[in-house]
Amino acid sequence: MRTVISLFEIRLCLHVVWTAVVMTSLGCAADAPLDYGDPTYSVGDVLQMTVVTPADYADMPSSNIEVRVRLDNLTEGTTKVTIRPTGGAPSPCEMSGGEWVCRTNVLHGVSTLDLLAYLSDGRQIKRVHHVQYHAEAPGILVFSPGHKTTVGKNPVTVAGKVSAPMFQSVEQVEVRAGEHAPAKATLFDDGSFTVEVNLPSATGVPLWIEARSNGLLTTTQLWVTQDPIAPTLCLTQPASTVRLSESTGTLKIAGQVLDNTGVSSVSVGWADDELSNVKVAADGTFVTEVALGAGTQTLLVYAIDLGGNIAEKTISVSTPFETVLTATNQDLDNTFTLTLGVDDLKALIGTADQRDLVLFMLDMEDIVGAAIDAMLDPIAFGLSPDRWDVASQNLLGILQMTPETVELSGTVLAEMTQLAKALGIPVPSMFGKLLNIPITQRFLTRQQLLAAVLENLVKPHPNIVLDPETGRPTLPVTMYDAFENMAPLNEKLGAVGTHPGLVAPGQVYSEVLTDAFSMELTATSNLVVRDGIDLGVGKSYLFQKSARDVLSFDFNDEKQFKMIGVKDYPAVNMVFQMVESPSFVPAGKVQNAGCFFENGEEFCRGDSPVWQLDTWSLEYVIADAAFGAFRGLYNDSDPPYVNGFSYDIGEVKNAAKVDWNKGWISIVTESNVGDPPPPSYLWDTLLEVAQIRLHDGEIPEGTANALIPLPSVYVPLSGEDVAAKVRPMLSKQASKLSYILAGDHSDYQTLCDIYLVVDPQTDDPVLWFVGDYDVAQGSKKYPKTGFFSDAAFLNSIGDHFTAKENAEVFVMDESGDSFRLTVVAVGKTGVTIRVGALTDQGLTVSGGGCQ
Incomplete structure (x- = not known):
């Protein structure tokens, strides 16, 4: 023991003052006496380890150092010697000339070296040595x-x-x-x-x-x-699954581990406890025992090689156990409430189910009516017709046409202009009198246009659904539509099959939901939980469905279903389209053609080719609108639907005579007053005018498709209106929603083999064997099904029996293992069941060991 510091050590402290470790080891920061400890640790009285070179605290010229060690008075063999600098990895030493040569690396300053010799009898010799390094080159540890x-x-x-x-x-x-x-x-x-x-x-x-x-x-x-490469681990006993008839004593574990570089350790233990190292023989074999417990436990066997690679075996060990089954029907906490925003609903309900889940039926009469209103008076709706394409502007003129604004040039009615001049009668007056309307009234009213568009363009669309009560055309709006700001309506209302669609592609958009949207939904679970037993493991549970659906909902109860954050009167952006026929459609020539009876009265459309077109063509819609508007004209005349009038010129009476017969117009003139147009049906005449005017601006025939942009068509529904529509719609889809959220229980599987219920008549506890009515069909297959009164499984007592104290039955699990069930006790709140294997199984492995 030293109590002073030499001049050399003082110089050394100043040189490495930046290293706290050195200061502490040399005592520079304290006045306490230094104690380096006994450098020799010996086993016995005479055995010792001596460092030959370098001297203790020698100044080394390099970070790479060499230490030579000699073992004196050694009577036992030495397996190896290692050297380890503090904090560094140990390195093995090599025998040379009767000395052990040890090489390692050190950092700047003083380093402590642990030298350890392993003797063949398992004992160890330890020596602590020191070196110091102060050269200019880097140090490495x-x-x-x-x-x-x-x-x-x-x-x-x-x-x-x-x-x-x-x-x-x-x-x-x-x-x-x-x-x-x-x-x-x-x-x-x-x-x-x-x-x-x-x-x-x-x-x-x-x-x-x-x-x-x-x-x-x-x-x-x-x-x-x-x-x-991981080691090869093989067990000779036990097998991967062990069934024991007793729960006391020990279980023997034996096996062999082989590795190409060497085995570091083998450890064995229960999964919920610490593992213990096992001694491994030179050939890799090992044997140990573990204490048994009641029930099913998992036994782990780990083998680790020198490279740290791991091989493992897992063994399931089951011993007899007792468990208490509650002998009452237990309903789950069966009511729960979910408050879900858009992101929550998207996470809970997949895209395919979102597309399939209808929120409400959108009345297309509301949408199309709003669109027609905007087309008839675009300025009032903030639209700019001057920015529309020529065909759309032409269509706007047609829809707004009155007797006063009608332009007959280029049509067969152009002759009517000359006739009117000869008669001294303005053309508007002549048209107005003929159609029995003021000269400033549109030929087709809003309601007449709407009826024709709905009947011929909207209803025939494949995605339109007619309301079963009102017959009005509706469109299913799904959860996905709402989540995607109605953009999917581009596809729904677009071209389908031969139908060209109601809207131009990629133009429908409407923000129906606000950022505050949420749906609060209360559901009732229809699952009943039963206490049961997994024969090879222990307590288990079975869930049985007590109703058709797993979940029940009451969407009509405002406390159980709420929906907020739906916009009032949302605006729909769309481009309404009407597509014309590829070629010009001429007027018919035969009066009594295309006839039908209505309320006992015969009406005729005529023989114009327009009636052979698809109903959604622009020409058909216009013709049918005119037919619907004027075929019933003069219904109160005598005879009904027939009228006529004439014009005189001076002394010439009946210079021009106009006859009307259910829409068929014939004009006869006298005294060279003028050439009248050929007789025809009024709707054919108006269609010809519309076709000619539609192509004003030299638009080629077949290309005058009208695309009318409608940036803000308001849906006349408040948020509360939408919620009111959603309630009955979701009620109709309650089973579908239950399936989406919880499945239909048809694929249910359980580990449970038997379960307990209460007989509703006697209140007795009854044990049931799991069958196809409890789980997915065919998902559990047993070599022997049900309960047996004998261990040979010859006498079946059925798939259930009343649990009586001391009753003993025999059952078999899916793997064919046999068990004895004993009813230990029957109480008011449950029964105690003891489950045990009939015989020990899986104690050895056939052909075990590493082959």
């Missing part, structure tokens, strides 16, 4: 891997620490494995470093670690073996 060690799978992490003289720092650390290119390590402020490298799969791979500081290089070399 390797944490892992150790020299001449085995590592596992690539990549391998190389970690350590480097040092430099005072006021200097290490600039770079690189690691090179074999012939691979060097990898630059990550260097931290405290000098520690780490890097991942890939090693060749071989024995004895050189690993070079290089550190650079102030132009100087220190290199240390390790030899490692890369082993990516």
Whole structure:
């Protein structure tokens, strides 16, 4: 023991004052006496380890050091000697000339070296030695891997620490494995470093670690073996599944482990407890025992090789156990409430189910009516017709046409203009009188247009559903439509099959839901939980469905269903389209053609080809609107639907006579008053005018498709209106929603083999065997089904029996293992069942061991 510090040590302290470890080890920061400890740790009285070179606290010229050790008075053999600098990895020493040669690396300052000799009788000798390093080149200390060690799978992490003289720092650390290119390590402020490298799969791979500081290089070399292969672990006993007829005593575990580089350890224990190391013989065999407990436990066997690779075996061990089954029907806490926003609903309900779940039926009469209103008076709706394409502007003129604004040039009615001049009658007056309307009234009213569009364009669309009570056309609006701001309506209302669609592609958009949207939904579970037993494991449960659906809802109860955050009167952006026929449609020539009876009265459309077109064509819609508007004209005349009038010119009476017969117009003139147009039906005449005017601006025939942009067609529904529509719609889909959220129980599976219920008549507890009525059809298959009164399974007592105290039955699980069930006790709240295997099973492995 020393109580003073030498001049040499004082100089040494000043030189490495930046290293706290050195200050502490030399006592520079305290006045306490120094105590280096006994450098020799001996086993017995005469055996000792002697460091030959270097001297204790010798100043080393390099970070790579060599220490020579001699063992004196040794009577037992030595298996190995290792050297380990404090914090570093141990390295094995080599015998040379009667001495052990140990090589390692150290950092700047004083380093403590642990020298450890392993004797063949299991004892160890330890010696603590010190060296110091102060040279200008970097110092290296390797944490892992150790020299001449085995590592596992690539990549391998190389970690350590480097040092430099005072006021200097290490600039770079690189690691090179074999012939691979060097990898630059990550260097931290405290000098520690780490890097991942890939090693060749071989024995004895050189690993070079290089550190650079102030132009100087220190290199240390390790030899490692890369082993990516896990050991082979085989058990001779027991098997992977063990069934025991008793729960006391011990269980024997035996096996063998083999590895190409060597076995580090084998450990055995229960999964819920600590594992214990097992002694492994030279041939890899091992034997141990573990204490048994009641019930089913998992036994683990781990084997680790020198590279850290792991092999494992898992053994299920079952011993007799007792469990209490509650003998009452237990309903789950069966009512729960969910408050779900858009993101929650998307997470809970998949896209396919969102598309299938209808929220409400959108009345298309409301939408189309709003669109027609906007087309008839675009300025009032804030639209700019001057920005529309020519065909759409032409259609707007047609829809707004009155006797006063009608333009007959280019049509067969152009002759009517000359006739009117000859008669001295304005054309508007003539048209107005003929149609019995004021000259400023549109030929077609809003309601007449709407009826024709709905009947001929909307209703025939494949995605339109007619309301079963009112016959009005509706469109199913799904949860997905609402989530996607109605964009899916582009597809729904677009072209389908031969129908060209109601809207132009990619133009429908409407924000129906606000950011505050949420749906509060209360559901009632229809599952009943039964206490049961998994024969090979222990307590288990069975869920039975007590109603058709797993979940029940009451959407009409405002306390159980609420929906907020739906916009009032949402605006729909769309481009309404009407597509014309490819060619011009001429007027008919035959009066009594296309006839039908209505309320006992015959009406005729005529023989115009327009009635052979698809109903959704623009020409058909216009013709049918005119037919619907005027076929019933003069219904109160005598005879009904027939009228006529004439014009005189001076002395000439009946110079022009106009006859009306259910829409068929014929004009006869006298005294060369003028050439009248040929007789025809009024709707054919108006259709011809519409066709000619539609192509004003030299639009080629067949291309005058009208695309009318309607940026804000308001749906006349408040948020409360939508919620009111959603309630009955979701009520109709309650089963579908239950299936989406919880399935239909048809694929239910359970580990349960038997379960307990209460007989509703007697209140007796009854044990039931699980059958196809409890789980998915065919999901549980038993060699023997039900309960038996004998261990030979010859006398069946059926799929259930009343639990009586001391009753004993026999059952078989799916794997064919046999069990004895004993009713230990029957109480008011439950029964106690003891379950045990009939015989010990799985104690040995056939052909066990590593072959």
